[in-house]
Amino acid sequence: MFEQNVRVVSVRSVAENTIALSFSSPLIARASRPGQFVNVRIPDSIQGPLLRRPFSVSRVTRDRVEILFNIVGPGTALIGARKRGDALDVLGPLGRPFKLDDDFRTAIIVAGGLGIAPFPFLTSALRKKKIDIMTFVGSRSARQLVSANLEHKKIATDDGSRGFHGNVVELLGRALRRRMLKPKIFGCGPTPMLRALSAFALKEDIPCELSLEGEMACGVGLCQGCPVHRTGDGKRYSLMCTEGPTFLSTEVIL
Amino acid sequence: MFEQNVRVVSVRSVAENTIALSFSSPLIARASRPGQFVNVRIPDSIQGPLLRRPFSVSRVTRDRVEILFNIVGPGTALIGARKRGDALDVLGPLGRPFKLDDDFRTAIIVAGGLGIAPFPFLTSALRKKKIDIMTFVGSRSARQLVSANLEHKKIATDDGSRGFHGNVVELLGRALRRRMLKPKIFGCGPTPMLRALSAFALKEDIPCELSLEGEMACGVGLCQGCPVHRTGDGKRYSLMCTEGPTFLSTEVIL
Amino acid sequence: MMRTSFTLKGVTFKNRVLVASGTFGYGDEVSDLVDAKRLGGIVTKSLSLKPRDGNPPRRIVETDAGMLNSIGLANIGVEAFVRDKLPLLRKMKTAVVANIAASSVDEYCRVLERIEGEEGVHGYEINVSCPNVKEGGLSFGTNRSAVSEITRRLRVLTGKLLIIKLTPNVTHIGEFAKAVEGEGADAVSVINTFVGMAIDAQSRKPKLSTVTGGLSGPAIKPLALAKVYESANAVSIPVFGIGGIRSGEDAIEFLLAGATAVQVGTANFVHPAAAIDVAEGMEKFGRDHGVKDLGELVGALEVDRSTSVIDSWQ
Amino acid sequence: MMRTSFTLKGVTFKNRVLVASGTFGYGDEVSDLVDAKRLGGIVTKSLSLKPRDGNPPRRIVETDAGMLNSIGLANIGVEAFVRDKLPLLRKMKTAVVANIAASSVDEYCRVLERIEGEEGVHGYEINVSCPNVKEGGLSFGTNRSAVSEITRRLRVLTGKLLIIKLTPNVTHIGEFAKAVEGEGADAVSVINTFVGMAIDAQSRKPKLSTVTGGLSGPAIKPLALAKVYESANAVSIPVFGIGGIRSGEDAIEFLLAGATAVQVGTANFVHPAAAIDVAEGMEKFGRDHGVKDLGELVGALEVDRSTSVIDSWQ
Ligand SMILES: Cc1cc2nc3c(=O)[nH]c(=O)nc-3n(C[C@H](O)[C@H](O)[C@H](O)COP(=O)(O)OP(=O)(O)OC[C@H]3O[C@@H](n4cnc5c(N)ncnc54)[C@H](O)[C@@H]3O)c2cc1C
Ligand SMILES: Cc1cc2nc3c(=O)[nH]c(=O)nc-3n(C[C@H](O)[C@H](O)[C@H](O)COP(=O)(O)OP(=O)(O)OC[C@H]3O[C@@H](n4cnc5c(N)ncnc54)[C@H](O)[C@@H]3O)c2cc1C
């Protein structure tokens, strides 16, 4: 975990209201694993929102870390307005990465909307491990669709403007007719989609790991502000920031 | 008084930390008189400081209004970061202008630091009235000096890096040896300088009108937040925003 | 058509957004910019028996998402109000609420009596956040029996709408709301400003001439909402919700918490027509949500009792 | 060399900046980022007798320049603290203050007794903003006799530094400070969070699972300063100033208002080493102003009585 004052290397608009921003940080780049996130501070000088904004590490290329985000409010607007060469205070990498050491041979990646963010990085790690990948990407419409740096994609849009007309879990259900060799699902997206995906995984008896999102104040375990309901007896909550954001779908109640 | 959503026409850096920003507003341009100010809102979307920031109308050229300001805090930083074509919400013109109808033949303009701001506009109005102008500009050093669009300038700097080495009221004292025909002083700058200027004007028995600065919440008379001590009996305070920002030096206690 | 108006003690307010006392003068300062007849109502600057100069500078300090003020109730006094301002207000085609401040119970009564006979004032809002000279300057507003007494004494003097404006600087604001309800107040306004302070480290001096002042603006919105929720749950008379409101959605939040209507204060300083924007924002929200009367939203907060009662550990 | 340290009841704090309870865990979460020995001290998360799961989500809402929390005192309990965390804290070379929360006076006593024998805890801070089960869940902290009783009962159990952390949600915090001073408390911490609330207009639900929560951060700084000023003027024991502190200059303002030291809370969430930056900022301020000991600044606010007493009209 590092807190670094970094330079923005590039800022690109990649879809409607969606920005890919990369910054240079050898330390964070080297330490990051797929599924982890960084927590980005809005410069004090402009009196923007108080708290940092968390974003999945979307890609790592040598010293560069890329995040991919939607402009949804003041924090993302201000971060998205940074220009090449501007400074940014970034804390990371944070959280528990996806588990890649368990015994699986086919990765089924399922993303809803900007839930796509962690998957380019995951894809490149899986490729190195020579694991087969299938990717299902859901989006409201073609204009919001982001799907670069992924493998074997199938697309679903809510309005049918591209690919399958419907939601991504439905698409997955139709596509996964035949049984695969040791599959594992990786999912990220809005909660209702993750709920549907968990149910699907349970029904099909496929292990499933989810990357969750929710309000965080600190991202590093200081505030206890990010509980996720756990299954089972033991303690009632896990912390999303330190015990997640990745969880097995069977570990959590969404 | 208008509240207008205007476009920024130009933003230039004119000295260390000093910005000249012009925007287009036929209504505000036409209604403005020298000594008045505009109140500029920081766009809500970026959650900057809550209140508007007041700036003297510095120049008016056809439909354009120019303000001149130092970057001293978050508000001026955010306004100064606006680019050509960006939107800006401006309320103005506000306040009471300099009185130009009284009987004077020579205008002695005295500015300390960014107190220069209202005087290019005043200068152009005085020129139209064919009034003689002498201008005294004080600044901490040559790097902070702004003195464009003025007439018959004499410069004083605190560090002697340009012109007279000392403060601008001292310079004025030395320069005004011989009596002038119906002179009137117009002053704007930091309070200590205005105090010295008032004392000088009293001693020399020259009428003197000052443009004051101070905290304002609304700029339009709603909050009662901007009192200026008055001389004489009657009521104890005037409101800087509606009864000022220009006052005769004999009307107010600084 | 959705209904936006509401009626209280015979007074019809065109919409549920008034401008708050002390933040809109006497209604005539910004007539260039604000079409008063589109306001739910105007609450005047607090009026005292005699004109007041107010406090010395500095009266205003901007803080994070808020501002402190220490105006000291600078106002023209009730006589000049009736003479010079009321004729203008009468023409504005909106509800006019005269806010009254005083330093003794008698003074409250005399100010109200002076206005009572005049046409054009639809109701009174009583500012109890004033120092009680009899009690060595301690605020009336933090003393329940003083607030009750003021209400009782004023109630007999008027049959018009009588609103008591409560201070938030008390442990249980609900008890104050209940007390004034018991004395016959028609409504409460919740809240006036929170006591705050700012210091200039360089000069080692308080920034405000009076050391402490009142905090307002978006910074206090979460606190104001909690005070409105507590007050509305304590009484059955209407609550005017006040504190940091800038948008229609902010105002809807206050309605859900239990406010019948809202007042917009500090936001007027940033945008003099803020209250009209708030009213329009509420209307749009109502339309988008299939609401027939904004009154449906009053107190309509859905609270899940299973978790809400768990705990208030802090 | 300027003196930055201070001593209280035999405990030497290296500087006047501690991290506030509940905002720095048990000191071990961010050891990668923060060199604990540069902190004036660590106040632990509130400890209860048994571990507590805390409240259901949602626990956190960002507001304008602030945040609401409703953590529900999720903590590992005093046993696990002594067993797992205290050994790590002992190595940190900074003052350790154990913060205690409970739902009965007896529970406060039992938690303190459990820690009292252990090495490495330099003092206690008592969080009284907890629901008193005997009083139907009303907070101890808003009841002066309850706060006095807690202080009295704990005072006899320990000779160590005993700090009572006051809630700001009362009319006159000075009276609470006085009460605990009378019972032998060594210091007060001023303040815990302000009761606030946030509503989601779209869903018509409270944003926090517990409806209300505690407001912290820069938004409350002006309020906290006023509470510190009131408390420090009421008592002669030291005051720890808390509320919205982010910079050295903020901290100096609290000292001027009467705080002997400060605690940094919410700012840790934005920048885990915030407290160290604050301490460095104070040191720089002291150097720039020719201060020999930061203690010179405590209560050094210059108040002009001629204007400050004028009025508190709001
Ligand atoms: C571990 C983690 C990883 C994330 N990764 C990404 C990512 O890679 N790309 C991306 O676009 N977004 C990501 N998010 C969400 C992102 O942090 C929020 O969109 C952002 O904080 C919104 O900030 P804002 O100021 O622009 O909007 P705000 O005004 O703060 O919020 C706008 C809307 O977004 C919701 N929101 C705010 N914060 C969060 C949050 N932390 N999680 C979910 N919803 C939130 C609000 O409730 C509101 O409806 C991630 C969140 C978490 C917790
Ligand atoms: C009628 C009027 C006309 C003005 N004209 C100009 C002008 O033409 N050019 C120019 O550069 N500035 C002018 N000012 C001052 C300008 O408004 C402030 O510099 C600005 O508001 C600072 O905002 P900020 O957020 O950048 O800094 P802040 O962080 O708000 O303040 C930085 C410093 O400036 C001081 N300050 C803040 N507001 C004011 C204020 N209103 N007046 C004086 N000092 C203040 C603060 O106390 C602080 O020390 C004028 C002020 C008034 C009242």
Ligand SMILES: Cc1cc2nc3c(=O)[nH]c(=O)nc-3n(C[C@H](O)[C@H](O)[C@H](O)COP(=O)(O)O)c2cc1C
């Ligand atoms: C500058 C200023 C002056 C005020 N004057 C008065 C007043 O005279 N009487 C009164 O009852 N309230 C007064 N208030 C309080 C407001 O009416 C309102 O209750 C408070 O500001 C909270 O609302 P806001 O956050 O929308 O401003 C004043 C507030 C401000 C900021």
Ligand SMILES: Cc1cc2nc3c(=O)[nH]c(=O)nc-3n(C[C@H](O)[C@H](O)[C@H](O)COP(=O)(O)O)c2cc1C
């Ligand atoms: C998330 C969070 C958790 C907190 N937990 C505790 C706690 O367990 N015990 C306590 O006494 N105070 C607790 N507090 C209050 C802080 O210690 C502090 O008094 C308050 O936040 C004001 O300071 P700040 O504005 O610097 O955050 C908590 C505050 C926050 C924001």
Ligand code: FES
């Ligand atoms: S976000 Fe603070 S503990 Fe998880």
Ligand code: FES
């Ligand atoms: S700034 Fe509000 S009345 Fe002058």
